[in-house]
Amino acid sequence: MLFLKPAMSRCAVLLAAAAFISPLMAQNVPDLRPGNWELGIYGGASYGIDKFRPMGGINLSYSLPKLLLPYVEFSYFPEFFIRRDDTATDTTTFGARLVDFHGGVHVRFIQKESKVVPYGVIGFGVINAKVNGTTQAKPVAGLQPGAPTKFSFTSTDPAVNFGAGIRYYATSRFGFRVEAKVYRPVSGRLENFFSKYEGGIFFQF
Numbered sequence: 001m002l003f004l005k006p007a008m009s010r011c012a013v014l015l016a017a018a019a020f021i022s023p024l025m026a027q028n029v030p031d032l033r034p035g036n037w038e039l040g041i042y043g044g045a046s047y048g049i050d051k052f053r054p055m056g057g058i059n060l061s062y063s064l065p066k067l068l069l070p071y072v073e074f075s076y077f078p079e080f081f082i083r084r085d086d087t088a089t090d091t092t093t094f095g096a097r098l099v100d101f102h103g104g105v106h107v108r109f110i111q112k113e114s115k116v117v118p119y120g121v122i123g124f125g126v127i128n129a130k131v132n133g134t135t136q137a138k139p140v141a142g143l144q145p146g147a148p149t150k151f152s153f154t155s156t157d158p159a160v161n162f163g164a165g166i167r168y169y170a171t172s173r174f175g176f177r178v179e180a181k182v183y184r185p186v187s188g189r190l191e192n193f194f195s196k197y198e199g200g201i202f203f204q205f
Helices: 004-027
Strands: 037-046 054-062 068-086 090-108 116-137 149-169 174-185 194-204
Touching: 037 174, 054 194, 068 116, 090 149, 116 174
Parallel strands: none
Antiparallel strands: 037 054, 037 194, 054 068, 068 090, 090 116, 116 149, 149 174, 174 194
16 A cells, blocks of 8 residues: 555646646737727838838727627828829829728637637728829920929828737737738728738736
């Protein structure tokens, strides 16, 4: 009977260690239950600009059944793009500041006991644009063109967006998120696709 005591002692130690470690491991499993709020802060840049131009934003979401995460989001692009359009008679250069506000839903692809949660996203909202630019006439028959003409306008137009991202849960309620999204204004003067790439942190409460 004496030879059983060391084995029993080892089992007791292992059981005690498991009882201690299990809660710690559970803390690192994503908490995806319905009823959780999530606050996210992010930054990134747009695609197709003349140089890196930072943007940032914030979003708030509420967890429904595990697959669905409805959200609202605000993004600010201090100078989203610089464009140059040439025609036979003139050259137009303009830049814009954009503000995006929209709501949508993240569709999560849950992997059991994984800290990584991929998701798809689709949303709809409005984009407010403030555009400033100049139009410069090209020389004609050797004549020098006059001074460039300045122009400015603002518009607020509906837009749809879609994309995908990945959440990484450092703990059950805190983690990191990266996302790529494409926007498409459905009316107005800026009816072109554009995209943004962002990364940030999130907290659940």
